[in-house]
Amino acid sequence: MTTVTEETLSVSEVARDSGVAPSAVRFYEKHGLITGQRTAGNQRRFHRVEPCLVKIVRVAQRVGLTVAEIRDLMADLPQDRSEMTLDAFYHLRARLEDEARRRLLALTETLDELTSERKLCEIPPK
Template sequence: MHDSLTIGELSARSGVAPSALRYYERLGLVRADRTGGNQRRYARSELRRVAFIRIAQQVGVSLDEIRAALESLPASRTPTAADWARLSASWRGRLDERIRLLTKLRDDLTGCIGCGCLSLQRCTLYNPKDSLAAEGAGARLMQPRPAEDGVTPS
């Protein structure tokens, strides 16, 4: 039929709201040609780009980092399967790390908080470094405090 998609079609097929697609375009994550009347027309390959963006978000990557990753794709040709595989592989380590941290947290939760001691220093539970907290939270301008004194409640 048509080899390009309107914003509504891309939205329906990707499950991403039109407003989000426009937002992605402003950030340089996707691109669209324009009709004579200034409407967006997306190449079908943008569908895969959008899919990649949403998956990367699930992995916990910020839009800015996703943009940087997408910039490493070849600009001259449509990305191949191998190109996408390479990019996906780069999130893989991150995902592994997140899983590792969460698993550790779970084990500590069982062994340490489970016992009620909540001794956050001995248990590595409450370790400010290598934390996985605060994904997509707010302003974090203060430098992270070192918890200099250690925590041993009650």
Template sequence: MKNVGEMTVGEVAKRAGVAVSTLHFYETKGLITSWRNAGNQRRYDRSVLRRVSIIRVAQQAGLPLSEIKAHLDTLPNKAISIAEWRELSREWRDMLTERIDNLTKLRDQMDGCIGCGCLSLRDCPLRNPDDILAKEGAGPHFLPIDDQL
């Protein structure tokens, strides 16, 4: 028998508008938690609906799951209060503003870009002077706009 405030994975998925697999994924990433009842069925507290909503909004804003998790980890595993949401949204707003500023600068500087090869290395605002991005590891990395020459 199910307790009041306790939801099945199907109920959460339906109410949150996500697939069951999405909930399982969020759980493996530590974004939400569940428990098993006596019949070994997954159960969630009703407060998970707000967490899932916050995760979805943050994802739609382009925040990576690692960043979302880092912020959610600062909160107790309960319903997120209005004050807690305001604090999260303020922090995320600052991050998004910085990202928008960097993307705007990047967009404005790309007009002279002729594609990487790079035939305009002397003038390229996207270059990696002195290979300073090597410390970021293998693969592509973007140099923060303010660090570029």
């Protein structure tokens, strides 16, 4: 359990600050993408960096990463969010950028294959 301070946010505050629905905040917590703690009154409370992490998760989803892949991407982040540093955010961003570029290259190669003069396959005659 955590002590409620001005540094913690409720589910609705994280949702508002990150631009998602409260249900998305609960989903991300359930799947280990963000970290919340419970108060003595059993309310979820989040560190003030969690809305930023939710925004990063949303970008990762747009890149096409699955929940498991996003969790792996974020595995190096400190569990104690008060220990988050700018370097940790920059490292996370760089890893996500690398993955986005890798996927873009793969999609570009696929598009080139689809739009080339080569046949993708031969349909056997009847």
